[in-house]
Amino acid sequence: MEFNEAKNKFVQTWGALGSQWGINKTMAQIHALLMVSPEPLSMEDIMEELQISRGNASMNLRALMDWGIIYKEYKPGERKEFFIAEKDLDELAVKIAQERSKREIKPALKVLKDVSTGVKEDKSKEAKHFAEQTSKLYDFVLKADNMIEKVTEMKENWISRLVMKIMK
Protein backbone atom coordinates (compact mmCIF):
# COMPACT_ATOMS: atom_id res chain seq x y z
CA MET A 1 0.00 0.00 0.00
CA GLU A 2 1.30 3.40 -0.94
CA PHE A 3 1.33 6.20 1.64
CA ASN A 4 -1.22 8.36 -0.12
CA GLU A 5 -3.52 5.45 -0.62
CA ALA A 6 -3.35 4.62 3.08
CA LYS A 7 -3.93 8.21 4.10
CA ASN A 8 -6.89 8.45 1.80
CA LYS A 9 -8.40 5.25 3.08
CA PHE A 10 -8.03 6.46 6.64
CA VAL A 11 -9.58 9.85 5.96
CA GLN A 12 -12.48 8.34 4.04
CA THR A 13 -13.18 5.74 6.68
CA TRP A 14 -13.06 8.24 9.49
CA GLY A 15 -15.51 10.39 7.54
CA ALA A 16 -17.94 7.53 7.07
CA LEU A 17 -17.66 6.59 10.72
CA GLY A 18 -18.34 10.17 11.71
CA SER A 19 -21.57 10.35 9.80
CA GLN A 20 -22.83 7.19 11.49
CA TRP A 21 -22.25 8.99 14.77
CA GLY A 22 -24.09 12.15 13.84
CA ILE A 23 -20.99 14.15 12.93
CA ASN A 24 -20.86 15.35 9.38
CA LYS A 25 -18.55 13.73 6.93
CA THR A 26 -16.39 16.74 6.15
CA MET A 27 -15.92 17.58 9.79
CA ALA A 28 -14.71 14.06 10.52
CA GLN A 29 -12.48 14.08 7.45
CA ILE A 30 -10.83 17.35 8.36
CA HIS A 31 -10.22 16.03 11.83
CA ALA A 32 -8.73 12.81 10.48
CA LEU A 33 -6.47 14.74 8.14
CA LEU A 34 -5.17 16.96 10.92
CA MET A 35 -4.67 13.96 13.19
CA VAL A 36 -2.19 12.38 10.82
CA SER A 37 -0.52 15.52 9.58
CA PRO A 38 2.84 16.23 11.24
CA GLU A 39 2.62 19.89 10.22
CA PRO A 40 -0.13 22.44 10.81
CA LEU A 41 -2.35 22.82 7.73
CA SER A 42 -3.88 25.97 6.29
CA MET A 43 -7.42 26.23 5.05
CA GLU A 44 -6.05 26.10 1.52
CA ASP A 45 -4.19 22.87 2.26
CA ILE A 46 -7.35 21.29 3.58
CA MET A 47 -9.53 22.44 0.69
CA GLU A 48 -6.95 21.09 -1.70
CA GLU A 49 -6.49 17.73 -0.01
CA LEU A 50 -10.19 17.03 0.54
CA GLN A 51 -11.43 18.79 -2.60
CA ILE A 52 -13.99 20.88 -0.76
CA SER A 53 -15.11 24.47 -1.04
CA ARG A 54 -13.84 27.38 1.02
CA GLY A 55 -17.16 27.82 2.77
CA ASN A 56 -17.36 24.18 3.72
CA ALA A 57 -13.84 24.21 5.10
CA SER A 58 -14.43 27.39 7.05
CA MET A 59 -17.65 26.19 8.66
CA ASN A 60 -16.36 22.80 9.65
CA LEU A 61 -13.09 24.13 10.99
CA ARG A 62 -15.08 26.42 13.22
CA ALA A 63 -17.26 23.52 14.37
CA LEU A 64 -14.18 21.49 15.26
CA MET A 65 -12.82 24.42 17.23
CA ASP A 66 -16.12 24.71 19.09
CA TRP A 67 -15.73 21.07 20.07
CA GLY A 68 -12.27 21.98 21.31
CA ILE A 69 -10.56 19.21 19.35
CA ILE A 70 -8.52 21.32 16.94
CA TYR A 71 -6.59 24.53 17.46
CA LYS A 72 -5.47 27.52 15.45
CA GLU A 73 -1.81 28.24 15.06
CA TYR A 74 -0.06 31.25 13.61
CA LYS A 75 3.21 31.00 11.77
CA PRO A 76 5.57 33.96 11.99
CA GLY A 77 5.62 35.89 8.76
CA GLU A 78 2.54 34.10 7.44
CA ARG A 79 -0.76 35.85 7.03
CA LYS A 80 -2.83 32.66 6.96
CA GLU A 81 -4.12 30.68 9.90
CA PHE A 82 -2.98 27.12 10.40
CA PHE A 83 -4.71 24.30 12.22
CA ILE A 84 -3.57 21.38 14.32
CA ALA A 85 -5.51 18.55 15.96
CA GLU A 86 -5.51 17.62 19.59
CA LYS A 87 -3.27 14.60 19.40
CA ASP A 88 -3.53 13.36 22.97
CA LEU A 89 -6.17 10.70 22.54
CA ASP A 90 -7.26 10.68 26.18
CA GLU A 91 -7.79 14.40 25.98
CA LEU A 92 -9.71 13.94 22.74
CA ALA A 93 -12.00 11.34 24.30
CA VAL A 94 -12.65 13.57 27.29
CA LYS A 95 -13.59 16.52 25.10
CA ILE A 96 -15.89 14.51 22.89
CA ALA A 97 -17.59 12.95 25.90
CA GLN A 98 -18.08 16.32 27.56
CA GLU A 99 -19.43 17.90 24.44
CA ARG A 100 -21.94 15.14 23.77
CA SER A 101 -23.02 15.12 27.37
CA LYS A 102 -23.62 18.84 27.22
CA ARG A 103 -25.42 18.83 23.89
CA GLU A 104 -27.40 15.64 24.01
CA ILE A 105 -27.62 14.01 27.38
CA LYS A 106 -28.32 17.02 29.57
CA PRO A 107 -31.28 18.23 27.49
CA ALA A 108 -32.67 14.69 27.40
CA LEU A 109 -32.40 14.48 31.17
CA LYS A 110 -34.35 17.69 31.52
CA VAL A 111 -37.22 16.36 29.42
CA LEU A 112 -37.21 13.02 31.19
CA LYS A 113 -37.45 14.74 34.54
CA ASP A 114 -40.24 16.99 33.33
CA VAL A 115 -42.37 14.27 31.83
CA SER A 116 -41.78 11.69 34.55
CA THR A 117 -42.98 13.98 37.30
CA GLY A 118 -45.22 16.31 35.36
CA VAL A 119 -48.43 14.31 34.86
CA LYS A 120 -50.88 15.09 37.63
CA GLU A 121 -54.36 13.79 38.37
CA ASP A 122 -54.24 10.92 35.93
CA LYS A 123 -54.64 7.58 37.63
CA SER A 124 -55.03 5.45 34.49
CA LYS A 125 -52.90 2.38 34.00
CA GLU A 126 -51.22 4.05 31.02
CA ALA A 127 -50.31 7.15 32.95
CA LYS A 128 -48.91 5.18 35.85
CA HIS A 129 -46.83 2.96 33.65
CA PHE A 130 -45.57 5.99 31.77
CA ALA A 131 -44.44 7.75 34.93
CA GLU A 132 -42.72 4.59 36.10
CA GLN A 133 -40.86 3.94 32.88
CA THR A 134 -39.72 7.50 32.29
CA SER A 135 -38.55 7.83 35.84
CA LYS A 136 -36.51 4.63 35.54
CA LEU A 137 -35.12 5.97 32.33
CA TYR A 138 -34.21 9.21 34.04
CA ASP A 139 -32.27 7.38 36.75
CA PHE A 140 -30.55 5.25 34.18
CA VAL A 141 -29.46 8.06 31.90
CA LEU A 142 -28.34 10.10 34.87
CA LYS A 143 -26.23 7.21 36.08
CA ALA A 144 -24.73 6.75 32.63
CA ASP A 145 -23.93 10.44 32.38
CA ASN A 146 -22.31 10.42 35.81
CA MET A 147 -20.26 7.45 34.78
CA ILE A 148 -18.99 9.29 31.72
CA GLU A 149 -18.03 12.18 33.96
CA LYS A 150 -16.18 9.85 36.27
CA VAL A 151 -14.35 8.16 33.46
CA THR A 152 -13.27 11.50 32.07
CA GLU A 153 -11.73 12.40 35.41
CA MET A 154 -9.69 9.23 35.34
CA LYS A 155 -6.36 10.67 34.52
CA GLU A 156 -5.85 12.25 37.91
CA ASN A 157 -7.57 9.50 39.81
CA TRP A 158 -5.59 6.54 41.11
CA ILE A 159 -8.53 4.31 41.92
CA SER A 160 -9.80 4.62 38.40
CA ARG A 161 -6.42 3.62 37.07
CA LEU A 162 -6.82 0.49 39.13
CA VAL A 163 -10.28 -0.01 37.72
CA MET A 164 -8.91 0.36 34.22
CA LYS A 165 -6.34 -2.31 34.95
CA ILE A 166 -8.96 -4.66 36.29
CA MET A 167 -11.06 -4.07 33.20
CA LYS A 168 -7.93 -4.81 31.17
Add this chain to the structure above:
Amino acid sequence: MEFNEAKNKFVQTWGALGSQWGINKTMAQIHALLMVSPEPLSMEDIMEELQISRGNASMNLRALMDWGIIYKEYKPGERKEFFIAEKDLDELAVKIAQERSKREIKPALKVLKDVSTGVKEDKSKEAKHFAEQTSKLYDFVLKADNMIEKVTEMKENWISRLVMKIMK
Protein backbone atom coordinates in the same frame (compact mmCIF):
# COMPACT_ATOMS: atom_id res chain seq x y z
CA MET B 1 -49.35 18.61 32.14
CA GLU B 2 -51.82 16.19 30.66
CA PHE B 3 -50.86 12.57 30.07
CA ASN B 4 -51.05 12.70 26.31
CA GLU B 5 -49.05 15.88 26.22
CA ALA B 6 -46.34 14.28 28.33
CA LYS B 7 -46.28 11.15 26.23
CA ASN B 8 -46.03 13.19 23.08
CA LYS B 9 -43.22 15.29 24.44
CA PHE B 10 -41.32 12.20 25.44
CA VAL B 11 -41.76 10.49 22.08
CA GLN B 12 -40.76 13.62 20.17
CA THR B 13 -37.69 14.24 22.30
CA TRP B 14 -36.55 10.68 22.05
CA GLY B 15 -36.92 10.93 18.29
CA ALA B 16 -34.82 14.08 18.12
CA LEU B 17 -32.19 12.55 20.36
CA GLY B 18 -32.08 9.47 18.18
CA SER B 19 -31.31 11.42 15.06
CA GLN B 20 -28.40 13.15 16.76
CA TRP B 21 -27.02 9.68 17.40
CA GLY B 22 -27.41 8.44 13.87
CA ILE B 23 -30.64 6.55 14.45
CA ASN B 24 -33.54 7.67 12.38
CA LYS B 25 -36.32 9.66 13.94
CA THR B 26 -39.15 7.21 13.36
CA MET B 27 -37.14 4.31 14.69
CA ALA B 28 -36.41 6.17 17.90
CA GLN B 29 -40.03 7.29 18.20
CA ILE B 30 -41.41 3.80 17.79
CA HIS B 31 -38.99 2.59 20.41
CA ALA B 32 -39.99 5.37 22.79
CA LEU B 33 -43.66 4.60 22.27
CA LEU B 34 -43.19 0.92 23.01
CA MET B 35 -41.07 1.71 26.05
CA VAL B 36 -43.89 3.54 27.73
CA SER B 37 -46.76 1.40 26.56
CA PRO B 38 -48.00 -1.10 29.15
CA GLU B 39 -49.61 -3.22 26.44
CA PRO B 40 -48.13 -4.66 23.25
CA LEU B 41 -48.96 -2.50 20.23
CA SER B 42 -49.85 -3.58 16.72
CA MET B 43 -48.49 -1.98 13.59
CA GLU B 44 -51.85 -0.25 13.17
CA ASP B 45 -51.61 1.21 16.67
CA ILE B 46 -48.17 2.56 15.95
CA MET B 47 -49.12 4.01 12.57
CA GLU B 48 -52.08 5.69 14.19
CA GLU B 49 -50.22 7.10 17.15
CA LEU B 50 -47.23 8.41 15.22
CA GLN B 51 -49.12 9.27 12.04
CA ILE B 52 -46.79 7.36 9.78
CA SER B 53 -47.27 5.13 6.77
CA ARG B 54 -47.46 1.38 6.78
CA GLY B 55 -44.17 1.00 4.92
CA ASN B 56 -42.36 3.25 7.30
CA ALA B 57 -43.70 1.37 10.31
CA SER B 58 -42.84 -1.99 8.83
CA MET B 59 -39.27 -1.03 7.96
CA ASN B 60 -38.45 0.56 11.25
CA LEU B 61 -40.02 -2.20 13.29
CA ARG B 62 -37.82 -4.64 11.47
CA ALA B 63 -34.75 -2.48 12.14
CA LEU B 64 -35.56 -2.37 15.84
CA MET B 65 -35.91 -6.14 15.88
CA ASP B 66 -32.54 -6.48 14.15
CA TRP B 67 -31.07 -4.43 16.98
CA GLY B 68 -32.72 -6.87 19.36
CA ILE B 69 -34.40 -4.15 21.38
CA ILE B 70 -38.03 -4.92 20.57
CA TYR B 71 -39.84 -8.23 20.24
CA LYS B 72 -42.82 -9.63 18.42
CA GLU B 73 -45.68 -11.04 20.38
CA TYR B 74 -48.67 -12.99 19.23
CA LYS B 75 -52.04 -12.72 20.89
CA PRO B 76 -54.23 -15.81 20.86
CA GLY B 77 -57.07 -15.44 18.40
CA GLU B 78 -55.50 -12.34 16.78
CA ARG B 79 -54.06 -12.46 13.33
CA LYS B 80 -51.96 -9.34 13.75
CA GLU B 81 -48.49 -9.16 15.22
CA PHE B 82 -47.88 -7.10 18.33
CA PHE B 83 -44.68 -5.52 19.53
CA ILE B 84 -43.12 -4.87 22.92
CA ALA B 85 -39.90 -3.13 23.90
CA GLU B 86 -37.09 -4.56 25.93
CA LYS B 87 -37.82 -2.82 29.19
CA ASP B 88 -34.82 -3.92 31.22
CA LEU B 89 -32.62 -0.90 30.76
CA ASP B 90 -29.37 -2.70 31.49
CA GLU B 91 -30.24 -5.23 28.87
CA LEU B 92 -31.09 -2.40 26.48
CA ALA B 93 -27.75 -0.71 27.05
CA VAL B 94 -25.90 -3.97 26.50
CA LYS B 95 -27.66 -4.62 23.22
CA ILE B 96 -27.10 -1.14 21.90
CA ALA B 97 -23.43 -1.25 22.87
CA GLN B 98 -22.95 -4.63 21.22
CA GLU B 99 -24.70 -3.57 18.07
CA ARG B 100 -22.71 -0.36 17.67
CA SER B 101 -19.49 -2.16 18.41
CA LYS B 102 -20.28 -4.70 15.75
CA ARG B 103 -21.44 -2.21 13.13
CA GLU B 104 -19.12 0.70 13.67
CA ILE B 105 -16.14 -0.02 15.87
CA LYS B 106 -15.05 -3.37 14.50
CA PRO B 107 -14.89 -2.20 10.87
CA ALA B 108 -13.02 0.94 11.95
CA LEU B 109 -10.52 -1.20 13.81
CA LYS B 110 -9.93 -3.26 10.73
CA VAL B 111 -9.14 -0.19 8.65
CA LEU B 112 -6.92 1.27 11.34
CA LYS B 113 -4.95 -1.93 11.53
CA ASP B 114 -4.61 -2.11 7.77
CA VAL B 115 -3.47 1.45 7.27
CA SER B 116 -1.21 1.62 10.32
CA THR B 117 0.82 -1.39 9.27
CA GLY B 118 0.27 -1.36 5.54
CA VAL B 119 2.59 1.37 4.29
CA LYS B 120 5.92 -0.14 3.23
CA GLU B 121 9.07 1.43 1.87
CA ASP B 122 8.13 5.00 2.63
CA LYS B 123 10.57 6.63 5.01
CA SER B 124 9.25 10.18 4.69
CA LYS B 125 8.41 12.18 7.77
CA GLU B 126 4.74 12.18 6.76
CA ALA B 127 4.58 8.43 6.36
CA LYS B 128 6.28 7.82 9.68
CA HIS B 129 4.01 10.19 11.55
CA PHE B 130 0.99 8.65 9.88
CA ALA B 131 1.95 5.14 10.93
CA GLU B 132 2.56 6.33 14.45
CA GLN B 133 -0.71 8.17 14.83
CA THR B 134 -2.92 5.53 13.29
CA SER B 135 -1.29 2.84 15.34
CA LYS B 136 -1.90 4.84 18.54
CA LEU B 137 -5.45 5.31 17.41
CA TYR B 138 -5.80 1.60 16.83
CA ASP B 139 -4.64 0.82 20.36
CA PHE B 140 -6.94 3.44 21.77
CA VAL B 141 -10.07 2.35 19.94
CA LEU B 142 -9.30 -1.27 20.74
CA LYS B 143 -9.00 -0.43 24.40
CA ALA B 144 -12.25 1.53 24.34
CA ASP B 145 -14.02 -1.32 22.60
CA ASN B 146 -12.71 -3.82 25.13
CA MET B 147 -13.89 -1.59 27.91
CA ILE B 148 -17.39 -1.51 26.44
CA GLU B 149 -17.34 -5.28 26.31
CA LYS B 150 -16.27 -5.45 29.93
CA VAL B 151 -18.94 -3.05 31.04
CA THR B 152 -21.59 -5.05 29.23
CA GLU B 153 -20.56 -8.16 31.12
CA MET B 154 -21.05 -6.38 34.40
CA LYS B 155 -24.22 -7.97 35.50
CA GLU B 156 -22.68 -11.31 36.34
CA ASN B 157 -19.48 -9.86 37.59
CA TRP B 158 -19.05 -8.95 41.24
CA ILE B 159 -15.92 -6.89 40.87
CA SER B 160 -17.61 -4.70 38.32
CA ARG B 161 -20.50 -4.12 40.67
CA LEU B 162 -17.95 -2.83 43.12
CA VAL B 163 -16.48 -0.63 40.43
CA MET B 164 -19.93 0.73 39.68
CA LYS B 165 -20.40 1.58 43.33
CA ILE B 166 -17.06 3.34 43.49
CA MET B 167 -17.99 5.31 40.42
CA LYS B 168 -21.24 6.22 42.17
Add this chain to the structure above:
DNA sequence: ATTATATTTCAAAAATATTTGAAAATTCAA
Protein backbone atom coordinates in the same frame (compact mmCIF):
# COMPACT_ATOMS: atom_id res chain seq x y z
C1' DA C 1 -6.40 55.48 4.08
C1' DT C 2 -5.80 52.13 0.50
C1' DT C 3 -5.23 47.76 -1.08
C1' DA C 4 -4.20 42.97 -1.15
C1' DT C 5 -5.00 38.81 1.47
C1' DA C 6 -7.71 35.89 4.27
C1' DT C 7 -12.04 34.43 6.47
C1' DT C 8 -17.01 34.24 7.26
C1' DT C 9 -21.69 34.21 5.96
C1' DC C 10 -25.69 32.58 3.82
C1' DA C 11 -29.03 31.77 0.00
C1' DA C 12 -29.35 28.59 -3.53
C1' DA C 13 -27.98 24.06 -5.43
C1' DA C 14 -26.71 19.39 -4.81
C1' DA C 15 -26.47 15.30 -2.36
C1' DT C 16 -28.51 12.16 1.16
C1' DA C 17 -31.86 10.20 3.85
C1' DT C 18 -36.50 9.30 4.93
C1' DT C 19 -41.24 8.47 3.92
C1' DT C 20 -45.07 7.19 1.24
C1' DG C 21 -48.28 4.13 -0.91
C1' DA C 22 -49.55 0.79 -3.97
C1' DA C 23 -48.28 -3.69 -5.73
C1' DA C 24 -46.25 -8.10 -4.49
C1' DA C 25 -45.58 -11.51 -1.20
C1' DT C 26 -46.81 -14.02 2.83
C1' DT C 27 -49.78 -16.17 6.20
C1' DC C 28 -53.41 -18.71 7.85
C1' DA C 29 -58.43 -19.82 8.48
C1' DA C 30 -62.00 -21.92 6.18
Add this chain to the structure above:
DNA sequence: TTGAATTTTCAAATATTTTTGAAATATAAT
Protein backbone atom coordinates in the same frame (compact mmCIF):
# COMPACT_ATOMS: atom_id res chain seq x y z
C1' DT D 1 -56.76 -24.80 -2.60
C1' DT D 2 -58.91 -20.10 -2.19
C1' DG D 3 -59.08 -15.68 -0.55
C1' DA D 4 -59.11 -12.28 3.06
C1' DA D 5 -55.98 -10.26 6.34
C1' DT D 6 -51.54 -8.78 7.16
C1' DT D 7 -46.82 -7.62 6.21
C1' DT D 8 -42.99 -6.50 3.13
C1' DT D 9 -40.81 -4.33 -0.68
C1' DC D 10 -39.21 -0.64 -3.41
C1' DA D 11 -39.55 3.17 -6.86
C1' DA D 12 -40.95 7.68 -6.64
C1' DA D 13 -41.93 11.77 -3.84
C1' DT D 14 -40.61 14.58 0.19
C1' DA D 15 -37.83 16.28 3.55
C1' DT D 16 -33.46 17.14 5.53
C1' DT D 17 -28.67 17.96 5.51
C1' DT D 18 -24.62 19.31 3.41
C1' DT D 19 -22.02 21.85 0.14
C1' DT D 20 -21.01 25.49 -2.92
C1' DG D 21 -19.50 29.98 -4.31
C1' DA D 22 -19.81 34.66 -4.48
C1' DA D 23 -20.56 38.76 -1.75
C1' DA D 24 -19.67 40.78 2.67
C1' DT D 25 -16.64 41.28 6.31
C1' DA D 26 -12.33 41.29 8.63
C1' DT D 27 -7.27 41.76 8.96
C1' DA D 28 -2.93 43.60 8.30
C1' DA D 29 0.89 45.37 5.35
C1' DT D 30 2.24 49.43 2.78
